[in-house]
Amino acid sequence: MxxxxxxxxxxxxxxxxxxxxxxxxxxxxxxxxxxxxxxxxxxxxxxxxxxxxxxxxxxxxxxxxxxxxxxxxxxxxxxxxxxxxxxxxxxxxxxxxxxxxxxxxxxxxxxxFAPNQIAQSPVGHTLVSELLFIHVTFAILSYVAFSLSFVFSTLYLILYNVLKKKKWTKQWTRLPSLEQAQKGMSGALLAGIPFLLISLILGLQWAYVSLENFTIFDVKIIGSFISLLIYCLIIYGNRKGKLHTTMYAWTHIYAFLIVIINFFLGSRLSSFHFWY
Known part of the structure; x- marks a missing residue:
């Protein structure tokens, strides 16, 4: 072989x-x-x-x-x-x-993706590149999932306000129900959290084998772990009944804003995420 x-x-x-x-x-x-x-x-x-x-x-x-x-x-x-x-x-x-x-x-x-394995392998450079590719792919998948949670949470708040003010018109007939929007928020998080965790694991491995002066205290890495923690706390709060209805939707929106800030500002301040 x-x-x-x-x-x-x-x-x-x-x-x-x-x-x-x-x-x-x-x-x-x-x-x-x-x-x-x-x-x-x-x-x-x-x-x-x-x-x-x-x-x-x-x-x-x-x-x-x-x-x-x-x-x-x-x-x-x-x-x-x-x-x-x-x-x-x-x-x-x-x-x-x-x-x-x-x-x-x-x-x-x-x-x-161990350094010794890569150094001894005739396809070592390709292996490192593909590790980066897999890391970025899972990161993008997590961003897509969190974007979906943001969309569903926004629709939930719109629908909630429309129903509360009793201003329902035919324009709103294509909105999902409150239950569907909430399931969409939760489902997106269930996919986004493991995607982000896997991306972080592979990203740390890539940085370790590729960078000479790698430090885990990089702004982008810290921001990503904070984002992961926030989304885990949202899931935990919802399961414990502490986050529900509009409060649950708003936490999704705030968390997504943190992800966006980390994506742009964190990448700009990071010492090695500049290609993002």
């Missing part, structure tokens, strides 16, 4: 793993059986690919792959996926499975 093919398959594993986390997150918050099944089968595909590569490596080297940090990280990631699948099948516990897979995804990304 060529180096290029191996690289592509490892990248595919990272992408499949990332998508599975999105579905696990949706399932955990909404108890969505379909999302749960999709997440499980995606993780299962990742595990099968990992197991095949692990077996081929053992056959090639005639030893168990735990003698270096690089090998140990891969084996650790494989164990986490294995345990998460066993927990899913034997005990049906959701939260431990979700967090195990988040940790597994982090270490799988570290292994795939």
């Amino acid at each position: 060529t180096d290029l093919t191996m690289t592509r398959l490892h990248e595919a594993m990272v992408v499949l793993y990332a998508i599975s986390l999105v579905f696990y997150f949706i399932d955990y918050l909404n108890k969505d059986a379909k999302a749960h099944r999709i997440a499980f089968w995606l993780v299962s595909i990742v595990w099968i690919l990992q197991s095949v590569f692990l077996g081929l490596y053992i056959i090639e080297t005639h030893r168990f792959p735990i003698l270096s940090l690089f090998e140990g990280i891969y084996f650790y990631a494989w164990l986490l996926v294995t345990i998460s699948i066993l927990l899913h099948c034997l005990y049906r516990v959701d939260l431990p499975v979700f967090f195990l897979n988040v940790i597994g995804f982090i270490f799988m990304s570290i292994h795939t």
Whole structure:
């Protein structure tokens, strides 16, 4: 199997793993059986690919792959996926499975895009570029999701005011119902939060392998983590009944404004996000 093919398959594993986390997150918050099944089968595909590569490596080297940090990280990631699948099948516990897979995804990304792996690979430069591409793709997907939450929250407030003032006309017939708008807000957040988390994980990995003077205290990075925290607090507040109706909609609008400020001002002040 060529180096290029191996690289592509490892990248595919990272992408499949990332998508599975999105579905696990949706399932955990909404108890969505379909999302749960999709997440499980995606993780299962990742595990099968990992197991095949692990077996081929053992056959090639005639030893168990735990003698270096690089090998140990891969084996650790494989164990986490294995345990998460066993927990899913034997005990049906959701939260431990979700967090195990988040940790597994982090270490799988570290292994795939590790500095030693990139330095030794004949396609190392391409690998770094594609890591950046995947990071930016997930960041854009999160921005799209948060934009949708902003749109639905704005429509919710418009519809709420129209109904409250009893000024309903035919012009408003194409507006979604209040329930539909609220579900749209929540659904967009359920997608946007894991997309942003995955983007941050991959972005930190890219910065670590690509930049000589990388610091986590970059303005854009801090702003992105603050945005992620705010959206998580919005979900938490809504689930606890502290944020509802118009207050819930307004928090979406304020959070999106923070995302926009971070996108433009954070990128301008950042030491390495200038291409955004």
